[in-house]
Amino acid sequence: MSHGKQFTIYMHYMAPNSWKVIFALNILGLTYEPSFLAFDDVKNPEHVRLNPNGRVPTLIDHKNGDFVVWESDAILLYLIDTYDPGHRLSVVDPKEKANLNQWLMFQASGQGPYFGQSTWFSHFHPEKLPSAIVRYQVEARRILxxxxxxLSKQDYLVGGKLTVADIAFVPWNNIIRRVIGDEFDFQKEFPSTFAWHVKVADVDGVKKGLEERLKLIAEEEKKVQA
Structure with missing residues (x-):
């Protein structure tokens, strides 16, 4: 089966983890076809055959034997190991590579779960559990x-340059008020982290992805209103 694009990415337009992969693909100039799944469909048999965890994103590399990678930060590592010879989003020094991996693990084990649980208990859980909301909002602030x-001492997380470690944090930080609350003042409470976030979010491939996300949200809102 031939594919016009190198990659297929199964994703949901509202899922932050999907977008970090889009950012990397954009920056590296790699072609991809997004396949949008509804949240109810991520567990369908066709997708679970590709990704036994039944979550998004899932990436298929058609030019590498339809190789499948899932877990967003694992996808980022695959992309830089395989398609970043010029080190646009990666580093060369072994110690810096260890630091890059360290930050990706921190994002995957810290930011993603805590920000996600805060969002769930604040907006989607069927009953209000104030203790859970407070716990995860406190943890979100701890991560920041x-x-x-x-970041109060350096411009980027690794190697003095933009890497996948930086872009991995953007999608969740981009919805931080939804995570912590409308009263949260990102710039005031964490000025260096805010400045870094704004800078990374303005990188062309990241900005393009964020604009596409907003466009998709607007389209879905129109469907609901129709």
Whole structure:
């Protein structure tokens, strides 16, 4: 079976983890076809055959034997290991590689789960559980505090340059008020992290992805209103 694009990415337009992969594909100049799944469809048998965890994103590399990778930060590592010879989003030094992996693990084990649980209990859980909301909002602030402690001393997380470690944090930080609350002042509470976020979000491939996300949200809102 021939494919016009190199990659197919199964994703949901509202799922933050999907967009970090889009950012990397854009920056690396790789062609892809998004396949949007409804949240109810991520567990369908066709998708689970590709991704046994039944979550998004899932990436298929058609030019590498239809190789399948899932878990968003694992996808980022695959992309830079395989398609970033010029190190646009990666580093060369072994110690810096370890630091890059460290930040990706922190994003995957810290930011994603805590921000996600805060969003769930604040907006989607069928009953209000104030203790859960407070717990995860406190943890979200703690994650931002870790970033602030580093970014107050340097411009990027690794190697003095933009890497996948930086772009991995953008999708969740981009919806931070939904995570912590409308009263949250990102710039005031974590000024260095805010400045870094704005800078990374303005990178062409990231900006393009964020604009596409907003476009898709607007289209879905029109469907609901119709």
């Amino acid at each position: 505090g870790v970033l602030e402690s580093v």
